[in-house]
Amino acid sequence: MLERTFSIIKPDAVKRNLIGQIVSKLEQNGLKIIASKMVFLTVQEAKGFYAEHDGKPFFDTLIKNMTAGPIIVQVLEGDDAIAKNREIMGPTDPEKAPAGSIRKEYAISMQQNSVHGSDSPESAQREISYFFSEIEVFSAP
Numbered sequence: 001m002l003e004r005t006f007s008i009i010k011p012d013a014v015k016r017n018l019i020g021q022i023v024s025k026l027e028q029n030g031l032k033i034i035a036s037k038m039v040f041l042t043v044q045e046a047k048g049f050y051a052e053h054d055g056k057p058f059f060d061t062l063i064k065n066m067t068a069g070p071i072i073v074q075v076l077e078g079d080d081a082i083a084k085n086r087e088i089m090g091p092t093d094p095e096k097a098p099a100g101s102i103r104k105e106y107a108i109s110m111q112q113n114s115v116h117g118s119d120s121p122e123s124a125q126r127e128i129s130y131f132f133s134e135i136e137v138f139s140a141p
């Protein structure tokens with residue numbers, strides 16, 4: 001089913017010049033970038049985005065890492081885009097990630113794991129509209 005998902009290339013990856021390599025993996029695996037921009041989150045914006053994790057032990061570090069530098073936010077479209085993007089990324093913990101996945105190749109740790117991807121259609125919708133208005137998203141022809 002044609003689907004949309006939301007993706008972040010996190011500060012740790014942007015800092016290490018990995019934008020192109022990460023985007024290549026997404027494109028090579030059949031996902032199409034239909035919206036893209038660079039933003040530098042404020043603490044308030046990061047807390048709003050990750051509100052579901054508020055109160056968890058890793059929350060403060062997560063906010064610190066996500067506001068440490070600019071990020072790339074993108075909307076990806078493709079067949080089963082949500083599950084496919086999660087497969088391309090690999091699991092949250094890079095030590096558990098399979099060879100060839102983004103997190104296996106590029107992540108530093110669980111906290112600096114290079115990418116974020118939506119985990120359900122509901123979060124994809126919420127996350128896309130957190131960053132993009134309708135006229136900034138260009139559906140594949």
Ligand code: CMP
Binds near residue numbers: 092110112115
């Ligand atoms: P992300 O997909 O951006 O969603 C929440 C982030 O919190 C996650 O990736 C990790 O970078 C970070 N994190 C750190 N520790 C944990 C943990 N134990 N469980 C889930 N996420 C964690």
